[in-house]
Each structure stands twice: as structure tokens, then as C-alpha cells.
Amino acid sequence: MLKLQKILNKKERLVIGILSGTSVDAVDIVLVRINGKGQNSRIEVLNYKEYKIPIILKNYILKASDKNTGFVDDICRLNILIGKFYASCINKFIKKSGFSNNDIDLIGSHGQTIHHLPKSEKYLNIKYKSTLQIGDPSVIANQTGIITVGDFRTADIAVDGGGAPLVPYLDYISFRSSKTDRILLNIGGISNLTYLPKNCDFNEIIAFDTGPGNMMIDYISKKYFYKEFDKDCKISLKGELNTKLLNEILRKDNFVFTEPPKSTGRELYTEDFVEKVIRKYKNEKLENILHTFTEYTAYAISENIKRFIKPKNHFEILVSGGGANNKQIMNGLRSYLPDAEIKNVDMKGITISNKEAVLFALLANETLNGNKTNLKSVTNAKRNVILGKICLA
């Protein structure tokens, strides 16, 4: 226990944050220095790198994530395999950053989500929600020699929260302002936002998923244009808006106007959803379809802000996630929300790309500080709890 106790006594720690997203493209790793704790945590980003996940491993993980093809033996294997893969990336990353493993105090690992069922279910009179992240943190700890905190979501699930979003804690620590209302908007596969009123305290935060991000746009790019994604909006900007189609998407989307708190997973804006919507638009130019779906993301985000945040005159929106690079979405937001100052997150070293990894470094550090980092008003949990599992090394 000596090593843990030594780290517990440190006021400043070197912490690594690591995760791979539901797109399973890459492992994001960040190294930060965190000084202080709780609301007084100060984060300094030292290095960040993305490690590509080999396509064969990506496909294996996607197979294991699907309820029709994800079998227990593969999950058993992948839990360890991903742990070992993460650890090998971390070991390379530390070296590349000019440190040795002994210099690092702590790792915070989100793991790889392979299933997420945030709606309440009941079995044998037991009410529960559930989520499943793999990439065993004991494996990471023992393959790096660094104390690792992992698997943050199940503690929130334990007290009947949905296990997500967890990012509001980082948003609050790093982006609350005494000068302006701020919205932190993340456009990933789906989109979510954190609203921080000027001078707010922790319990005034509002955060929720707004609906689609890049999921459907990426699907259409892949399926009809054979591109991983629509880089620089090259395709969608050749097209035009089809207002009828936009309304059709809206009609089929029963999440976007739901009152917060609300959360959705990848199971809503699927291929199936897209195909059902465009069935009647067989003769429409494919560029117009992509353009309209891209516009829909901007529209859905904007409507959520107007209806549920109702911000005062001037406010800021700091955008992160892949969608921050999508010109059409960014321009759409600017025209739908003329009072907002909209820009990419890029503050205190936190960027579009490294933000989620920074989150898990911060959360791990707070686990050691004994601080509660879920936000019950956001996840719908019964209470705030200490997240994560500590694996010694």
C-alpha cells in the first residue's frame, strides 16, 4: 500500500487519461499535470497522441459489441486483449513524452464501451440500468506498473444513473466563467452539451444529449460515397437542402424534442433509421441527402439550445469532437444561433481531440481524492458517488 499512500499525499500528480470511443478507430492518450483537487483542480496538458486500432481488432470489437454476434468467449478474451493493447500504447506514449513509467503517478482509463443500456429495466423485482466497458484496468496497472483507475460508469449505474454523460465535471472544472454563460458542445457520433451559467456552482449545471452528431452523416458517406467520412464537407457542400426531407427526419426522430435530462446511445440513429427516412427519396440526388442530414445535426443542436437552455443575450459555445471540423455544421450553428459566439474548444491546452482523454485523467485523480464526480441532476442518479475502480501496481 506504500505506493498508493505516497501518491495520496501528493498535491500535484502526473496523470495519464486513456479511452477508445464507440467508433473504435483509435486509442486517445493524454498526459496531464493536475494540481490541487475538487473544484480547485488545475490541469496542465503536457502531451497527447492517438494510436490507431488495427482494423482486424476494430472489427473483432464491433462484432463483440453487437447483441446478435457478441459472444461471451470473445468478450472474455477482448477484456484482457484490449487491456494489453492499451498498456502497450501507454508504454510507448510515456517514452515518447520523455518520461519513464516511474514518473507517472496514475492512469485513468475509460476502456472500450461494448454495450450501453441506459433505460431502466426490471428482472426479478430488481430495477437496473446497465453499461459494459472492457479493457481490464488490472491488466493496464500490471503491464505498466502504474496505479490505474478504470471503469467509471458502473458506480453511477449502481445508484440508478444512466452512467453518462460524465464530461460535465471536466467542463465545470475547466470552463466555468465569471464573465459569460457557456455551452460546451461535443459533436461525436451523437451530440451532447453542458451548460454552465455565468458563475454557476456545481449543482446548477445542465447537461444532456441533443441527438445526432456525425453518426448518420458518416453512415451515408460510407455507404453511398465509399468515404470513411465527408472530409471538409466536400460532398455535402455540393448538395442543397431538401426541406421536405429535413422535416421527414424530424418526424421520425422522437428523441430530439424530448425534455432533458435525456441520453441516447448509438442504437437510435442507426443505418436502419437513415434507410427508413430516405426510402421515399429514391430520386433525390445523394449529395442533397448528405447535405440535409448534415444540416439536421446543426438544426437539432440549435433547437435543443433554444428550447431547453434559452440562453440570455450573449453566450459562448465551445465545440469539441469530430463535428467541430465540419464547416457546414459550424456555419449552421452560427446562422441558427446568431447571439452565440461559437468557436472550437482550445483553452488551457484542452482541444477538440484530447478533451475526453483529459476527462478520464481528471476523474481518476478525483477518485484518489475521494471526490464524487457524477452529477445526479445530469445522469438521473439517486446521489453523487465516487466513480471508478482502483487497481494497485
Added chain:
Amino acid sequence: MLKLQKILNKKERLVIGILSGTSVDAVDIVLVRINGKGQNSRIEVLNYKEYKIPIILKNYILKASDKNTGFVDDICRLNILIGKFYASCINKFIKKSGFSNNDIDLIGSHGQTIHHLPKSEKYLNIKYKSTLQIGDPSVIANQTGIITVGDFRTADIAVDGGGAPLVPYLDYISFRSSKTDRILLNIGGISNLTYLPKNCDFNEIIAFDTGPGNMMIDYISKKYFYKEFDKDCKISLKGELNTKLLNEILRKDNFVFTEPPKSTGRELYTEDFVEKVIRKYKNEKLENILHTFTEYTAYAISENIKRFIKPKNHFEILVSGGGANNKQIMNGLRSYLPDAEIKNVDMKGITISNKEAVLFALLANETLNGNKTNLKSVTNAKRNVILGKICLA
């Protein structure tokens, strides 16, 4: 962190141990007081109880454990469900034991094994073994308000061990003797033993699986006599030994004479194994078949002891697990091993029934003490490591 630090400073702790075995019949819970640490740990058993697992939940777990029927969505659900079910049993148990949750310092939870692949495999140049226990310890911690250490096996897997057996640590702490060589024999679904030479130290321990325990006996009772198991050997003692059949089992069993260290799971002594062996014995009386399989368990254990332990004159065998209640097995052991003094484990409050639960209480306590409790010579791990994941509450 205050609460953890307070507990870290205690020399004596009240600890709960909990698990459910691969037979998925019941949750075993024990409450112990542990004084001291490492080799000087002294364990006092205060209470023990078994909580039946509802048959519908048992079947759900068995379905999720099978590589043909175990799907990711069910595993996602069951990880949380089992955590909640364990927690509700623990809360009842603490009350029944005359304590309140605030009195208890720590829980050690093994969880429910749903898959175990201890043989080395390779994927993308990553060598790994794997095992999967569910029943999320974060759920247990937050539903009981008690710090919980869970999921002990993956840390050994992380350093290329097989994740099992872990019981030698308890055997060493509680049963090493300055007067006699001792074998701790556990006859569960499969059988395993720990050999403790007189006055041995931690690194002289030998431990391995010997082969079948009750698995095949239980299968035959269920399939051909419609009994959960052969209570008091009522059926097998009506039969007689068929030596030809005994030799046939031995010929088919390629594990039993393998040199240790060795470990097997439920995947060897399956229904399939039994059916293949008895195919040629269609006309044999079913009682004789059951008798012979029961005898085989005693024979296989004895042969492992003779060949691989080669004990000196007098030695003791302390038996635990369901097989300790099987008269034919116990008598068989006595006749094959005339120099041994064979009796049930029942020492310092540790009994046939509560021994495994005591183990996980001890291991959790040692995790907080920062002690390494796997035994690399037994699990084949590269090194000894600190087991378990700590979930704060």
C-alpha cells in the same frame, strides 16, 4: 478518501467474503475478523450463510456463460444484476449477524465466473490468457456503503498466470503446520489440492487441479436418476465397481496424469465426455456406472497425490467442498492412501462450506495491505502481484 485511509490504518478489520460458484446454486457469504497482515493474518469466523440463487436467475447466468448462447446484452445486464443481488444478500446478512453496515470495514467479492480460458492464446502478436467474472464490485460498494475489493483473477492473468487457483494463500495462512505435512483438498465440480510441507514457507507450496470432482457424478445423477446430486451416495452405493469402465474413463482422461502445475475448467469433464465413455456400456446397470464414476474421482485424486506429491509416512488431508460429504469418495481416499489421516476441514471456524468465502475476505484485506497473494509457481504467472480492484463507497 478519508474512509479508506481510516480503514488502512486499522490493525483489525471486519471483512465480508462473498462468491457464487460455477454451479450457480447459491451465494456464500461469510463475516470474519482479521487481525494483522500478510503471513501473520489471524482469521476469526463470525458468521456464515448461504443464499439460494433463484432458479430463473441461475438459468439466465448459465445461458450467458455458454459460448453458444451468451450474448453481450445479457452479460451487460447480468454484471449489474448480480452486483445488486449480491448487495441485497449482504445487507440482509449483516443485519442477521447483529451488525450494521457501518460496522463492516470491507467486502471481498469473487463475483460469478461466466467464462475461463486459462490456456495461452495469441492475437495480433499479443499473447494472453483470459477469465471473466461478473457482479460489478462498484455496484456492491455503492449498494452497501462498504468499500469493496472485487475481481481478483485478472491481475494474475495480466502477468500471464491462469488466474487460478487462489486458495493456496488461505491454505498457507491458516493451515500450515509445524508438526505434519498437510494436503488441503477441495472437491468441487473439479478437484484441487494444496500441499503444505511441514514448516514450509510461501514459496514451497505446491498446488494444482487433480481432475474431476463432482461434475460427472452430478451429471449422471441428474440425467439418469433425476436427482440434483446423489445425496448420501444412496444410488452409487447400490452399485458395484466396473473395472473395465474405470480403465475406459482413465484412457479418455488426458488431464489426470499430466505433470503439475496444471489447471482445468468445466470444459473437460462435460456431458460429452461422460456420454462418449459410457457409449459402449449400454447394458451396464446405471447404478454401477454411477458407482464407477464416483470411485474414479477418489482414484484420480489419490493417484495425483502418489505420483506428484509423494508424501512421507504420516500426513494429513483436510477435505472441503461438496465432495467432503460423499462417503464413497472419502472411503475410497482412505483405502487408496492408507498412510494419510483424512478428515473434513474444520479448524479455526473454517469449514467445508465457508472456506472459499473466507478466502475472498482474506484476499480483499491483503489488497488493502498492499500484499501480493497469487503464487506464481502455482498459477504460472510471471510474478506475484497485488490482486483485486478497490471500489470506494
